Amino acid sequence: MVETNSDKILSDAGEGDVALLVVGDPFGATTHTDILLRARDLDIPTHIVHNASIMSAIGASGLQLYNFGQAVSIPFWTEKWKPDSWLEKILENARIGLHTLVLLDIKVKEQSEENLARGRKIFEPPRYMSPAVALEQILEAVSNSPLVSQTKGFESQQSYHKGPPKVLSPSHTLALTLSRVGTPHQGIKAGTLSDLEKLCEEDFGPPLHSLVIVGSRLHPVEVRYAGKWAIEGGSWERVAREVYGVIDE
Structure with missing residues (x-):
């Protein structure tokens, strides 16, 4: 409505x-x-009552809100429709070292093309994008985009405040997935894009989900806090140290 x-x-x-x-x-x-x-x-008086939002609740990840840039939304791709305009915003954030909150598509009360064309009020079952689908689309967009060169990863520096990353290298880019934020069954996972891509949908559990691409202005406190959710056998701490150049205080 x-x-x-x-x-x-x-x-x-x-x-x-x-x-x-x-x-x-x-x-x-x-x-x-x-x-x-x-x-x-229309001269209709209004009153706003603010509410909790993933835009602020993302702080549950341990990443500081003032280190976030533009948030982006990723829609479900189809065989004929694969928009990737969101990738440019992720890269803009990356160039200045900021984290990106990635909102995953929700399809509720959607109609098929046939039902829409025929004017039939028949709706498809609800669909909620999982981190597994989002990661697959992100990595495909990165591999196909002329905006991205796959030749090198983040520039390693000697302090946590570094120069901007050059590309989104799957093995050199840290990310977190967040599921059911604010509920008793909240779930968070941390690792590289490559680490997280190896997980299946069942590993993330039921919706709702979101994802964060970690920027190069990564602080030691952020690494330590989010490290609680590092994937076993993954590269969270190593990449934070060797690629992002984070030195523990």
């Missing part, structure tokens, strides 16, 4: 109180900002 029939929300709000409940914070999506702007144009 928010996407396709928001005028109904605003028309009712002109006659009485209307509450729009949002999963996450109301300002986590531009759609909600648009509704507020149109309410303002």
Whole structure:
């Protein structure tokens, strides 16, 4: 309704109180900002009640919020549609050493092309992108993108505040996956992109999921905190030390 029939929300709000409940914070999506702007144009008074959001709850990973750059969203690919515009933003963050929060696609109340064309209100089962699918798409996009050269990884330096990384090398780029953040069954895994890619969907458990690409401004405290979730046999601490150049304080 928010996407396709928001005028109904605003028309009712002109006659009485209307509450729009949002999963996450109301300002986590531009759609909600648009509704507020149109309410303002219609002289409809509004009141915002802020809420917890993955945009701040990602701090559960141990990575500091002020070290994050632009967040990106990765949609499900199809055989004919493989958008990768999000990769450019990940690379922009990487060039200045910032972490990237990657939001994974959620498909709820979606119609097939046939049902949509025929006007049939039949909806597909809900789908939630897993980290396994996201990692597969990220690595395919990296390998095919003209923006990325696979010739070298991060420049190793002698302190944690380093020059920008040159590419997203799967074996030299650290990442974390976060599942069901804020619930009693929260799960976090840390390793290189290559380490995490070796896991299967069952290793991450049920949704909801998100992912973080770690930037080169990685601090020793971040390494130590997130190291609690390092994959057994993985390269979290070694890559943090040898590639990112993090020296423990």
